[in-house]
Amino acid sequence: MPLFRPPNPVVRADGDDTYEIVLDPRYRAILDDALEGVGSLLDDPDQPGIERLLPTTYPDDPEREAGYRLLAGEELRTSHQAAIETLREVFGSGSASGEQLWAAIRALNSIRLVTGTLLGIETEDDEPDPDLDPDEPAYGIWALYDLSMVVQHHIIRVLEE
Amino acid sequence: MLSPVETSSPDVDEHVGEDRPWVVLVWNDPINTMEYVALVFQKVFGYAKAKAEALMLDVHNKGRAAVSTGPRDQAEVHVFRLQEHGLWATMQHDDD
Numbered sequence: 001m002p003l004f005r006p007p008n009p010v011v012r013a014d015g016d017d018t019y020e021i022v023l024d025p026r027y028r029a030i031l032d033d034a035l036e037g038v039g040s041l042l043d044d045p046d047q048p049g050i051e052r053l054l055p056t057t058y059p060d061d062p063e064r065e066a067g068y069r070l071l072a073g074e075e076l077r078t079s080h081q082a083a084i085e086t087l088r089e090v091f092g093s094g095s096a097s098g099e100q101l102w103a104a105i106r107a108l109n110s111i112r113l114v115t116g117t118l119l120g121i122e123t124e125d126d127e128p129d130p131d132l133d134p135d136e137p138a139y140g141i142w143a144l145y146d147l148s149m150v151v152q153h154h155i156i157r158v159l160e161e
Numbered sequence: 162m163l164s165p166v167e168t169s170s171p172d173v174d175e176h177v178g179e180d181r182p183w184v185v186l187v188w189n190d191p192i193n194t195m196e197y198v199a200l201v202f203q204k205v206f207g208y209a210k211a212k213a214e215a216l217m218l219d220v221h222n223k224g225r226a227a228v229s230t231g232p233r234d235q236a237e238v239h240v241f242r243l244q245e246h247g248l249w250a251t252m253q254h255d256d257d
Contacts, residue, residue: 052190055249057240072241079245102204109197109247116192124191149194156196 010154011101019096019158027147028091034111034144039084041114042077052113053080083107101155108152115145181254183236185229188249189220201246202228205239230255 014020021028041047045054054076058065086103090096096104119141120126128142187198195217202213206229219226228250229239236252243250 052192052249053247055244055251057237057244057251058253059251060253068237072237076241076244083245105197105200106246109193112192113247121192126191152197153194156200159200 008154008158010151011096011158013158013161014095017098019098019101021090021094021096023091023151027151030144030147031108031111031151032088032091034115034148035084035088035107038107038110038114039081042081042084045073045077049114049118052117053077053110080106080110084110098159101159105152105155105159108148108155111148112145112152115141115148119145121145182230183233183252184227184255185236185239185243185250185252186225187216187220187228187243188225188251189223190249193248195221198248201243201248205242205246 008022010023011019011021038050041050042053054073056065057068057072083103083106086100087107090100090104119138128138132139132142198220199210199213199217202208202216203210206213208216216226216228228243229236231239233252240250240252
């Protein structure tokens with residue numbers, strides 16, 4: 001175990017099951033916009049980009065898959081949206097419980113899954129073109145993809161302590 | 162005198178099939194980070210960190226890992242909880 005760890009730039013323990021959000025407000029605003037966007041996409045399960053959030057459960061059995069979707073599909077969408085709303089509340093209030101941090105890493109993962117899908121990421125080797133123009137929409141999507149991973153990593157650090 | 166009556170026999174194979182255990186598979190998705198996948202395994206199944214990390218490495222290196230086995234209703238709960246966390250989870254019969 002390292003003797004020195006730099007201060008967590010996202011979240012810090014602040015008493016018994018209470019955590020303070022210290023993430024730069026500019027990054028919070030960027031992520032909040034993204035969370036709102038992903039939440040809107042989830043309103044319509046046919047929207048492109050959310051396929052990874054609603055995966056097939058029975059890939060070899062369309063009949064069972066249809067039945068399962070009917071029973072659990074709506075509940076899964078609602079669960080994703082609840083995690084998104086929780087993280088937006090946490091960003092707004094500046095503090096979180098441990099349970100809310102668990103919802104936070106789920107919501108950040110939803111951003112990753114949607115942005116990753118939009119970027120066409122299929123392998124670990126998929127990376128942004130080093131010559132990508134910052135004015136291109138893909139540049140911003142890649143930045144969001146990376147930002148959500150970094151923030152998720154720092155929250156995981158706290159949850160593992 | 163009784164005449165022969167055609168009866169339908171129970172679909173034995175179907176019942177045997179339902180009794181066979183179901184396996185929950187998690188498939189590799191390059192978007193999910195390794196630390197996140199291992200943490201989800203600990204939370205959803207209560208696995209120790211070492212077991213969760215071993216399963217995560219199976220997913221990463223082999224493309225998929227069987228993370229639990231059991232009756233269909235239990236497997237559906239596990240799949241749902243994994244999918245809630247954004248993992249690519251499916252289920253199938255144990256011997257498929």
